[in-house]
Amino acid sequence: MSTLAQGKADLERASTAQKVADMLRERVLDGELEPGLRLSEEAIGGALGVSRNTLREAFRLLSRDRILVHEHSRGVFVRRPTGDDVRDLYAARRVIECGALRLWNGVTEAQREAVRAPVRRAVARAEKGDLSKTGSANIQFHRGIVGLAGSTRLSDESDRLFAELMLAFRVAQEVEAFHQTYLPWNRKIVELLGDGAVDQAVLQLHEYFDAAEQDLVGRLS
Amino acid sequence: MSTLAQGKADLERASTAQKVADMLRERVLDGELEPGLRLSEEAIGGALGVSRNTLREAFRLLSRDRILVHEHSRGVFVRRPTGDDVRDLYAARRVIECGALRLWNGVTEAQREAVRAPVRRAVARAEKGDLSKTGSANIQFHRGIVGLAGSTRLSDESDRLFAELMLAFRVAQEVEAFHQTYLPWNRKIVELLGDGAVDQAVLQLHEYFDAAEQDLVGRLS
DNA sequence: ATCGTAGAATCGTTCAACAATCCCACAAAC
DNA sequence: GTTTGTGGGATTGTTGAACGATTCTACGAT
Numbered sequence: 001m002s003t004l005a006q007g008k009a010d011l012e013r014a015s016t017a018q019k020v021a022d023m024l025r026e027r028v029l030d031g032e033l034e035p036g037l038r039l040s041e042e043a044i045g046g047a048l049g050v051s052r053n054t055l056r057e058a059f060r061l062l063s064r065d066r067i068l069v070h071e072h073s074r075g076v077f078v079r080r081p082t083g084d085d086v087r088d089l090y091a092a093r094r095v096i097e098c099g100a101l102r103l104w105n106g107v108t109e110a111q112r113e114a115v116r117a118p119v120r121r122a123v124a125r126a127e128k129g130d131l132s133k134t135g136s137a138n139i140q141f142h143r144g145i146v147g148l149a150g151s152t153r154l155s156d157e158s159d160r161l162f163a164e165l166m167l168a169f170r171v172a173q174e175v176e177a178f179h180q181t182y183l184p185w186n187r188k189i190v191e192l193l194g195d196g197a198v199d200q201a202v203l204q205l206h207e208y209f210d211a212a213e214q215d216l217v218g219r220l221s
Numbered sequence: 222m223s224t225l226a227q228g229k230a231d232l233e234r235a236s237t238a239q240k241v242a243d244m245l246r247e248r249v250l251d252g253e254l255e256p257g258l259r260l261s262e263e264a265i266g267g268a269l270g271v272s273r274n275t276l277r278e279a280f281r282l283l284s285r286d287r288i289l290v291h292e293h294s295r296g297v298f299v300r301r302p303t304g305d306d307v308r309d310l311y312a313a314r315r316v317i318e319c320g321a322l323r324l325w326n327g328v329t330e331a332q333r334e335a336v337r338a339p340v341r342r343a344v345a346r347a348e349k350g351d352l353s354k355t356g357s358a359n360i361q362f363h364r365g366i367v368g369l370a371g372s373t374r375l376s377d378e379s380d381r382l383f384a385e386l387m388l389a390f391r392v393a394q395e396v397e398a399f400h401q402t403y404l405p406w407n408r409k410i411v412e413l414l415g416d417g418a419v420d421q422a423v424l425q426l427h428e429y430f431d432a433a434e435q436d437l438v439g440r441l442s
Numbered sequence: 443a444t445c446g447t448a449g450a451a452t453c454g455t456t457c458a459a460c461a462a463t464c465c466c467a468c469a470a471a472c
Numbered sequence: 473g474t475t476t477g478t479g480g481g482a483t484t485g486t487t488g489a490a491c492g493a494t495t496c497t498a499c500g501a502t
Binding site for chain 4: 050053073
């Protein structure tokens with residue numbers, strides 16, 4: 001059974017455009033390709049060994065993911081979120097995550113664990129003085145919250161929102177330190193959830209968004 | 222000032238791929254291209270007078286919008302939502318719209334009016350016996366609800382969810398009649414909002430989603 | 443310092459080509 | 473008779489070249 005599933009994964013090979021898009025997304029999100037950078041078709045295509053046409057298909061995919069911005073006759077650029085973008089992003093996250101968190105009492109134990117575990121791990125690392133990966137830990141926490149809704153579409157869209165915010169962090173030159181501040185906040189939310197105080201947790205989450213938005217917008221403008 | 226804005230609109234011409242994607246989306250949503258239909262590159266490209274490469278860029282855009290489904294080496298197809306898809310769609314809408322509706326007291330009067338007006342117009346039409354456009358009226362109502370969040374990203378994603386649901390309606394062969402049933406529901410929600418009973422309205426909206434989902438899933442399986 | 447312009451670079455789009463894959467119909471085997 | 477190969481035809485995946493259109497850049501004129 002597991003071998004069948006594995007074989008299926010092998011069979012479902014992706015197109016070149018898809019693979020190129022995935023790899024470019026990685027390069028953008030890990031900071032190798034900075035926000036605002038123009039991606040020349042010739043340069044990228046030459047480096048990756050793919051034709052311009054295929055590369056343009058990949059660009060179309062990534063522009064729909066809001067990772068890249070397509071400017072007609074000027075080229076594609078790594079997105080460079082503005083203060084307005086950040087406000088828009090947090091407005092969306094507020095609705096999605098606060099709405100999802102309210103479902104806490106109606107979801108499976110596995111879903112709840114996906115919210116708790118990232119915070120527990122982050123706390124453990126912080127106590128050891130390990131301050132790496134605080135960013136991805138924070139995102140995993142919020143990804144877990146969205147997962148409470150049980151909708152792949154909602155989770156996928158949230159991933160796009162997270163990706164865009166990571167670009168904003170980079171513009172603000174605060175990739176890791178930013179999240180660090182908010183670990184106690186996440187901890188408090190999990191605590192409240194454990195006490196069954198869902199409404200309190202939602203309120204706390206709401207305040208977290210307000211604070212984070214203000215912080216990030218401030219650094220951007 | 223208005224001439225400047227107009228000129229700007231002219232300047233910002235879209236690429237061929239973008240225009241083709243827009244027109245194909247229309248054709249799909251108005252039912253001319255049925256769910257499950259395969260879109261041959263040669264046929265569509267020939268009919269529209271665009272090259273295969275440009276057409277493939279358009280396909281990539283629409284596949285990210287979930288209007289089309291790309292199956293490797295088999296072609297692109299108009300999406301044909303399943304019962305599971307519908308459940309996923311409503312799970313997302315429940316979170317988004319219930320979350321947005323809770324913002325009722327904190328938004329501008331224009332935003333509130335964008336929720337009320339579609340229902341008012343639909344009621345007026347229904348009283349005259351005009352049962353056309355009930356589908357788009359319903360969507361406008363829900364679009365207004367999402368608009369309360371004030372996030373273009375959230376509104377755009379919701380539009381994608383609506384579009385996918387319209388495909389599901391078509392598969393269930395219930396494009397207009399489906400929505401008709403739910404006008405009283407919308408009316409009740411607006412009424413409750415007018416009375417300041419936001420929590421009640423959210424509850425009502427939640428029940429609407431439960432009923433609509435069950436109805437549509439039933440017709441699909 | 444501003445403006446304008448020629449030339450280079452890049453994008454937008456098309457076309458032709460070919461390998462890889464899929465689909466379909468037909469024949470062979472159980 | 474249903475299943476199992478097995479061709480060939482159609483379609484997709486990808487590339488490379490080509491060329492008009494647009495943008496950028498650097499240089500010279502005012």
